[in-house]
Amino acid sequence: MMKRTLLIAAAVLGLSAPAFAAGETPVPPQLKWSFQGPFGTFDRAQLQRGFKVYREVCASCHGLSYVAFRNLSQPGGPEFSEGQVRALAAEYKIQDGPNEAGDMFERPGRAADRFPSPFPNENAAAAANGGKAPPDLSLMAKARTYERGFPWWITDIFRQYSENGADYLVALMNGYHEPPQGFTVPEGGHYNEYYPGHIIAMPKPISDGQVEYPKNEAGQPQVPETVDQYARDVTAFLTWTAEPHLEARKRLGFQVMLFLIVLAGLLYFTKKKIWARVGGEVDGHATPPMTHNP
Amino acid sequence: MSQHPTTYVPKSALGRWFESRLPIAGLVHSSFVAFPVPRNLTYFWTFGAILSFMLVAQIVTGVFLAMYYTPNANLAFQSVEHIMRDVNYGWLIRYLHANGASMFFIAVYLHIFRNFYYGSYKAPREVLYILGVIIFILMMATAFMGYVLPWGQMSFWGATVITNLFSAIPLVGETIVHYLWGGYSVGNPTLNRFFSLHYLLPFMIAGVVALHVWALHVPGQNNPTGIPIKSGKDAVPFTPYATIKDIFAVVVFLIFFAYWVFYMPNYLGHADNYIPANPAVTPAHIVPEWYFLPFYAILRAIPDKLGGVLAMGAAIVIWVFMPWLDTSKVRSTAYRPLYKQFFWVFVGVCLVLGWLGSRPAEGWYVIASQICTVYYFAHFLIVLPVLGFVERPLPLPNSILESVMGVQKGGAGMPAGANAEPQSKG
Numbered sequence: 144m145m146k147r148t149l150l151i152a153a154a155v156l157g158l159s160a161p162a163f164a165a166g167e168t169p170v171p172p173q174l175k176w177s178f179q180g181p182f183g184t185f186d187r188a189q190l191q192r193g194f195k196v197y198r199e200v201c202a203s204c205h206g207l208s209y210v211a212f213r214n215l216s217q218p219g220g221p222e223f224s225e226g227q228v229r230a231l232a233a234e235y236k237i238q239d240g241p242n243e244a245g246d247m248f249e250r251p252g253r254a255a256d257r258f259p260s261p262f263p264n265e266n267a268a269a270a271a272n273g274g275k276a277p278p279d280l281s282l283m284a285k286a287r288t289y290e291r292g293f294p295w296w297i298t299d300i301f302r303q304y305s306e307n308g309a310d311y312l313v314a315l316m317n318g319y320h321e322p323p324q325g326f327t328v329p330e331g332g333h334y335n336e337y338y339p340g341h342i343i344a345m346p347k348p349i350s351d352g353q354v355e356y357p358k359n360e361a362g363q364p365q366v367p368e369t370v371d372q373y374a375r376d377v378t379a380f381l382t383w384t385a386e387p388h389l390e391a392r393k394r395l396g397f398q399v400m401l402f403l404i405v406l407a408g409l410l411y412f413t414k415k416k417i418w419a420r421v422g423g424e425v426d427g428h429a430t431p432p433m434t435h436n437p
Numbered sequence: 438m439s440q441h442p443t444t445y446v447p448k449s450a451l452g453r454w455f456e457s458r459l460p461i462a463g464l465v466h467s468s469f470v471a472f473p474v475p476r477n478l479t480y481f482w483t484f485g486a487i488l489s490f491m492l493v494a495q496i497v498t499g500v501f502l503a504m505y506y507t508p509n510a511n512l513a514f515q516s517v518e519h520i521m522r523d524v525n526y527g528w529l530i531r532y533l534h535a536n537g538a539s540m541f542f543i544a545v546y547l548h549i550f551r552n553f554y555y556g557s558y559k560a561p562r563e564v565l566y567i568l569g570v571i572i573f574i575l576m577m578a579t580a581f582m583g584y585v586l587p588w589g590q591m592s593f594w595g596a597t598v599i600t601n602l603f604s605a606i607p608l609v610g611e612t613i614v615h616y617l618w619g620g621y622s623v624g625n626p627t628l629n630r631f632f633s634l635h636y637l638l639p640f641m642i643a644g645v646v647a648l649h650v651w652a653l654h655v656p657g658q659n660n661p662t663g664i665p666i667k668s669g670k671d672a673v674p675f676t677p678y679a680t681i682k683d684i685f686a687v688v689v690f691l692i693f694f695a696y697w698v699f700y701m702p703n704y705l706g707h708a709d710n711y712i713p714a715n716p717a718v719t720p721a722h723i724v725p726e727w728y729f730l731p732f733y734a735i736l737r738a739i740p741d742k743l744g745g746v747l748a749m750g751a752a753i754v755i756w757v758f759m760p761w762l763d764t765s766k767v768r769s770t771a772y773r774p775l776y777k778q779f780f781w782v783f784v785g786v787c788l789v790l791g792w793l794g795s796r797p798a799e800g801w802y803v804i805a806s807q808i809c810t811v812y813y814f815a816h817f818l819i820v821l822p823v824l825g826f827v828e829r830p831l832p833l834p835n836s837i838l839e840s841v842m843g844v845q846k847g848g849a850g851m852p853a854g855a856n857a858e859p860q861s862k863g
Contacts, residue, residue: 181700209518278712282518285703286711293792303700308708339721385711388521388528395529396699403692410685417677421476 171289171314171337174375176306178382181397184390185383190221192356192366193380196373200349201280204272206260209281210384213254219390220383228254235259273331275344284308284378284385308385309378311337316374319347349373445471468654473672474679475660477841481555482658483686484548485650490687491541492646496639498534506586508632510625513588514713532702538580539705540694542728545573553759554780556768557659563760565652570756572645577729577753579638582631584726589710594723596631597623602736605743622716662840663768664833671837722797730794731787735813737798738806748810755817762817764825772831776824783816 177186194215197207212232215223223231232252237259240247252259260279262268268276278286288307291299299305314337322334322341332342349370356364366372383389445466447453456462505524507516520527549569552558558566585596600617604610619626657666666672673679697705705727709720725733735752739745755762770777790809796802834840 209515209522214522282711286708288708300701300704305701305704392528392532392699392702396695399695399699400692403688403695407685407688407692410681410688414681414685417681421673421678 168339168341169314169336171310173304173306173310174313176309176379176382178379178389179306180303181393183393185220185379187222188357188365189376189379190383191223193376193378193383194221195356196349196354196377197280197380199354200373201377202258202261204261204268204277204345206262206279207258207281207384208260208279209257210387211255211257212252214384214387216254217387220387221380225254232256273344277345280381280384282385284312284382286385287311306382309382312378312381313371313374315343316348316378317371468650468675469680470674470676472654472675473657473666473669474675475658475666475671475837476673476678477660477662477837478658478679478682479661480682480686481547481551482660483683484544484551485653486683487544487687487690488541488548489646490690491537491544492639492642495534495537495541496643498530498537499636499639501530502534503636506632508586508629510588510628510714513586513628517587529698532698536694536697536702536705538583539697539726539728540690541576542580544690545576546728549573550784553783554770555659555661556663556763556765556770558760559763559768560760561656562652562659565649565656566760567757568645568649568652570753572642572649574753575638575642575645579635579642580726580728582635582638584710585628585631586635587710588628588714589707590712590714590718590720591707591710591723593623593714593716594720595725596627598723599725600627602742602746602749605746607743659768660837661769661771662834662837663772664837664840667836668838724795727791727795730792731790732794734790734794734806735810737794738803738810752813755814759817759821763821764823765828765830766825767830767833772833773824773828774831775828776820779816779820779824783813783820786812786816 176183177189178184197205212228212235215221215231216225216228232254235252235256235258236249237252237256238247239250242248260268262271262276265276285308289311291307315335318336318338320334320336322328326334326341328334328342332344333346334341335343351370352368354368354373356366356368359365366376386392445456445463447456447462452462502520505516505520505527507513517531520531522528524530552566552569581595581599585592600614600623603613603617606613615621617627617630618624619630707724724730732749732752736745736749739748765773765776767773770780786809790806790813793802793806793809798806
C-alpha cells in the first residue's frame with residue numbers, strides 16, 4: 144500500500160517510477176564522458192585501459208562476439224597498432240574446420256576473427272553460472288538504460304543526453320553493497336543498489352587494484368586503480384564496442400548539419416525573392432480548378 | 438492529374454511527337470507546374486511534399502538495407518549488427534531508416550492535425566481524405582512489421598502482443614493469429630512473412646499516395662480560410678511558388694531529421710531491442726513505438742480484450758466518418774471560436790493518451806486512460822455534430838485575396854475581415 148502511494152506520488156510529481164522498480168532504485172549519477180555531445184570522441188588511452196579490464200576480468204564470463212580483433216586497430220576505437228592486434232589475436236585459440244580429413248581443429252586467432260566466447264554455448268554458460276548465462280557485452284552500453292521521467296526525457300533531446308546506458312553500467316559496477324537491514328538476498332543472488340529489483344546474479348566483478356594500469360615516469364599508475372576508474376574505463380570501451388562508428392557519425396553529422404543549414408538559408412532567400420513577385424497582384428497564370436466547388 | 442485539358446504544348450518536334458502518343462509531360466505540367474495553389478497557404482501545407490520525400494527516402498534506404506539483412510530468426514539480429522559494424526556507411530543507412538519511420542509519423546501527424554484544424558476533410562474532399570486515412574493505416578502496418586525485423590527483445594514481444602490481439606476476434610480469431618504467425622507462436626515463419634510484407638506495403642502506400650494526389654488535384658487544395666479559390670487572383674501557379682516553398686520546407690525538415698540520426702539515433706527506439714529476441718524472457722515493460730502509444734493507451738483502457746481491440750480499431754476508423762460527423766458548414770477553425778477550444782483540448786487529450794500509453798497499465802494510469810478514451814470518442818460523436826448547430830462562426834472573408842490583403846493592411850492576427858459578409862457559403 145505504501146509502495147503504491149509512493150508510486151502515485153512519484154507519478155504526480157512527474158518522477159514516474161518504472162513498473163518493475165522496487166520503488167527505491169536510485170537514479171545513476173550522470174558522469175562526464177569524452178564521447179558525449181556533438182563533438183565527442185573516445186579517449187584512446189581510456190579505451191585501451193577499458194579493453195585491458197575487459198580482457199582480464201569480464202572476459203572470463205562475458206563474450207564480445209560482435210567485435211573482431213581487427214576492430215581494435217580501426218580508426219575511432221582504441222587504435223592499437225596492427226602489429227599489436229595480430230599478436231593479440233594469436234594468443235587466442237579459434238576453432239576452425241572441417242579440414243581435408245573432415246576434422247575440426249584449433250588454430251591461433253587472426254585479426255579478422257571475432258572474439259571467441261568463453262563458453263561453447265549458452266547452456267554451458269548458464270550451467271557454469273548458477274543457471275543464468277552471462278550476457279554478451281558487445282551491445283551492453285546500448286541495451287541498458289534507466290527511466291528518465293518527465294521533464295528530463297524532453298530536456299535530454301536538447302542536451303543530446305544519450306549516455307544513459309554508460310551511466311547505468313558504471314553505477315551498477317559501483318553498486319555492490321551490503322543489503323539494507325531486513326532485505327534478504329536469496330542464495331546465488333547478490334545485492335546491488337542500481338540493479339532493478341536489487342538482486343543480481345553477477346557477483347561483485349572487480350575490486351580495487353585488481354588490474355594493473357600503465358605507469359607514468361614516477362612509477363605511479365596514470366589513473367587510479369580503483370573500482371570506479373575501472374568501471375568508467377571498461378564502460379567507455381563497451382560504448383565503443385556498441386557503437387564503433389560513433390566518432391564518424393558525429394563528425395559526418397556536423398558536416399551534414401552545416402551543409403543543410405547553408406542550403407536552407409539559400410533556399411529561404413530564393414523563396415522570398417520568388418514570392419516577392421506576388422506583392423498585390425498575382426501573375427495571372429493561375430486559373431481556378433474547373434471542377435465543382437460548393 | 439486533373440482531368441481538364443492542358444494548354445501545355447511541347448517546344449520540340451520530338452516532344453510534340455511523344456506528347457501526341459503519351460501526354461505525360463502535359464500531365465506533369467498541369468499537375469505540378471500550372472496547377473493553381475491558394476496564395477495564402479502556410480507552412481502547414483508543406484507536409485504533403487515532406488511526406489512524399491520521406492516515403493521515397495524510406496524506400497531507398499530500405500532497399501539498401503534489404504541487400505544485407507537476413508530474414509531468419511537465427512541470423513536477423515546478427516545481420517543488423519553486420520550492417521551497423523561492417524557495411525560501409527551501414528550505420529548511416531540503418532539509422533536513417535529507423536529514425537525515418539519516426540520522422541514519417543511526426544510529419545503525418547502534423548499533416549492530419551492540419552487537416553482537422555482547417556476542415557480539409559469536408560466536402561468536396563471526402564475521398565481525398567479517406568485515401569489519406571488508408572495511407573495512415575498502411576503506414577502503421579508497415580512500421581509495426583519493420584520494427585519486428587531486427588529480432589530484438591522488443592521486436593519479438595511487440596509482435597507477440599500485437600498479433601495476439603487478433604485472437605480476440607470471435608470464432609476466427611485463433612485461426613487468423615496462426616496464419617499471421619505461420620505456426621503456433623511468433624517464430625521464424627512470422628519473421629519471414631513480416632519481411633515480405635514490410636517490403637510490399639510501401640509500394641501499396643505509393644499507389645494510394647498517387648490516388649491521394651490525384652484526388653487532391655480535382656478540388657484543389659484547401660487553405661487557411663477554408664473558402665475556395667474564386668478567381669485567378671486568389672491563386673499562384675504551383676511552380677515556382679509552391680515548388681520552392683516545398684523544397685525549402687523539406688530541407689528544414691531534413692535538418693530536424695539529421696539531428697536525430699547523427700546525435701540521438703537510439704533515443705526514439707528501445708534499449709531492449711539491442712538484446713537478441715528470447716522467447717523465454719519477457720521484458721519488464723513491453724512498449725510499442727512512440728507513434729502507436731495513443732492507440733495503445735485506448736487498447737488498454739478497456740478491461741475486456743475484444744472491447745479493447747475494437748476501441749483501438751474504432752479510434753482510427755472513426756476518422757473516416759468525420760466529413761459527416763462534423764455538421765458545421767465552415768471549414769476553417771480560424772472562424773470557429775468555440776470549436777477552436779475543443780480542437781486544442783482534443784490535441785491535449787491525444788498527447789496525454791500517448792504519455793499514458795508509455796506508462797504501465799495499473800492504478801491511476803488506467804483510470805486516466807479511460808477518461809481520455811471516453812473524451813476521444815466524445816470529440817467525434819458529440820462535439821463535432823453538436824457544435825455545427827450551436828456555434829456562431831465568425832464572418833468569412835469574401836475571397837482569399839481579401840483575407841491576404843486584410844492582414845497586410847490591418848495587421849490583424851486573424852484574417853476574419855471586418856468587411857466580411859455573413860456566412861453563406863461553405
